[in-house]
Amino acid sequence: MTDTPAIPARPRPFRPATTEPALVKWSLIGLCLAVLTVLLFAPLYAVFDEALRRGWAFALASLSEPDAQSAIRLTLLVAAITVPLNAAFGIAAAWAITKFDWRGKAWVITFIDLPFSISPVVAGLLFILMFGANSALGMWLVANGLPVVFAVPGIVLATMFITFPFVARELIPVMLEQGRAEEEAALTLGASGWRTFLTVTLPNIRWALLYGVLLCNARAMGEFGAVAVVSGKIRGQTTTMPLMIEMFYNEYLSVAAFTMAGVLALLALVTLTLKSALEWRYADQLAATHRH
């Protein structure tokens, strides 16, 4: 019993075969954080830094100017019209697509996604062509006191186009995954169509719906290119917050531009916070791509 094999002096530190060496790992983390700092965090910091360059009072004063106030009101108005309409569209489209089998579904889904691959400027151009001064429809509408282009309806239409897919894209995969069994059970038990929707479907999709609405709202309030083309940029009338930022910036009113930008950046931060909270708490009720 004396010839026990010699114990190896020091085993090499154990590293599982499914990870990288610590040095590689920490270099990659460092690299990612460095790139994100340069690209994401620094610009975000710069917005607030530039806005507060001459103090809080000065920054806040620029927001209470009539032009700034009217831009804020217009942006809220456009979002208040656009978001519910697109939410209604998203629910209707998701219902038609996931609860029924019909031909041409793939085409419709492709068309719903189309706005994501079209330049915002082209989106604006579409509505100029339809309702602008050079189209018969546009002339007729102006003659009847309902101008679309260079007026609020055009801004709403352009914003709707840009944010069109958000709610539908969020709801379709969720409702597809949930299937039809629960609705069928409710119907078999004698519930009406509306009651089935309100008491069975809606509770199942509420967090996904909120998620879609959140993203839709963020984009609707921040849209620049499409709105810039159709709005005509009439101060105090058709100038939204992002357009106001451009105007202030081009007039070298740096603090005013960055303060307005700061308000929208705060909105973006609130959106991100709510979005992350939804992803963490209700991951099982969102589309699979948001579960991490």
Place this chain on the structure above:
Amino acid sequence: MAARTFSVRAPTPMPGWGLSFGIMLTMLSVVVLIPMAVLLWRGFVGFGAAGMWEVVNRPRVWNALELSFRAALIASLFNLVFGVLLAWVLVRYRFPGKRIVDAAVDLPFALPTAVAGIALTAIYAPNGMFGSALMQSFGLRVAYTEIGIWIALIFVGLPFVVRTVQPVIEEIDRETEEASATLGASRLRTLTHVILPMLAPAALTGFALALARSVGEYGSVIFIAGNLPNVTEIAPLLIVIRLEEFDYDGAVAIAIAMLVISFALLLAINLIQIWSRRRMGAA
């Protein structure tokens, strides 16, 4: 009525077909289909292919189109590589502040483009935080050059690849990596020959989304670009300029040219994707 709908739609007791399909089709038509049809009709029927070619086939328009697609490709390629790396770091590694970093990746989705535009310009301008440092140490101008456009487009397209690749990495079965290691592959070889091929289809989807987004991007670019004709003037800006001159035909021609090139690019990416999926399926 019943006989007609039966051929389109399978029978089901589910209610609300007429209402939901009606709302969907009406809104889709009013917001997307009819406006798109008007654009195409105006271009191909009203103006004609020959007329459009004449507008597009001029140096200033070619330069703008080339710049838009070149810058979008460069930015999206950066985002392809960095996106896969960042997704890997976010899924596989633990480090302080990870949750905040993960949430912050979506900032470009949430931050309005005009805000991103003036903020990036502020830090990369010759007198800005990074701009002055780059100028003094490397003599490199970022804002008001094409590099500025790359930066803006990298910002705009950053989340796409990360968000498409992340769920795929989460689903990877560790046993595959263990098998590869057991068979004697180095870690690097496992990563390049086992992991990367699995991520390729999702990464390409993200790449295509980022590309489509950055080709048409306007708001974040115009502030940082300098907008010098033939040098830093992107195609969407040229459309805006044509519209301001009330040259609707010119604007339509450039818009259709952008759509055609984008469509061709996305089709090519789709084909590569089908090829890479087949390759994975066969392996």
